[in-house]
Amino acid sequence: xxxxxxxxxxxxxxxxxWALAQRPDATYDKEKLESxxxxxxxxxxxxxxxxxxxxxxxxxxxNDERSQMMEQLSSLNRSSMNETSDAKAKExxxxxxxxxxxxxxxxxLFMDEVMKVITPVQAVKLGGVNREFTRQVYRMNQGRRHSGxxxxxx
Numbered sequence: 001x002x003x004x005x006x007x008x009x010x011x012x013x014x015x016x017x018w019a020l021a022q023r024p025d026a027t028y029d030k031e032k033l034e035s036x037x038x039x040x041x042x043x044x045x046x047x048x049x050x051x052x053x054x055x056x057x058x059x060x061x062x063n064d065e066r067s068q069m070m071e072q073l074s075s076l077n078r079s080s081m082n083e084t085s086d087a088k089a090k091e092x093x094x095x096x097x098x099x100x101x102x103x104x105x106x107x108x109l110f111m112d113e114v115m116k117v118i119t120p121v122q123a124v125k126l127g128g129v130n131r132e133f134t135r136q137v138y139r140m141n142q143g144r145r146h147s148g149x150x151x152x153x154x
Contacts, residue, residue, distance in 0.1 A: 037133055044129040045122045054117040062110040069103050 041059075042052055076099065080092045115123050 033137070040133045041126070041129055044132070045118065045125060047118065047122070051118050055114065058110065058113050058117065062106070065106055066103065069099060069106070073099055
């Protein structure tokens with residue numbers, strides 16, 4: 001059961017990063033976005049002040065490390081798009097598995113650390129809440145495009 005929760009959490013957790021990675025041309029105020037994310041997650045998880053004080057440094061460290069690994073994975077994926085030999089393709093597949101395992105190991109460590117600060121129920125909800133935030137940002141951005149309005153924030 002624990003493995004299923006971890007795999008489900010990782011899948012939900014990685015989706016927001018991939019969604020944002022698909023929009024390299026989008027302009028936004030990174031500080032405002034992060035402040036909104038903090039407020040959204042804190043509210044949705046109902047973090048108490050003492051929990052939030054310990055949670056956010058763990059989350060930010062994990063998120064930074066995950067972003068770096070996602071960039072590495074993206075780089076591997078881009079290199080796999082080039083014509084290559086079977087041997088090189090097998091090597092790329094193995095590199096991808098190694099990196100994905102590293103990401104899973106880091107996810108497990110994060111969950112162990114974070115469940116010392118927040119409840120297991122809050123920890124399980126975290127991935128879905130983070131994904132929900134990303135969805136809302138995406139919808140807002142889509143709404144601006146369809147209405148013809150452009151964000152002036154940078």
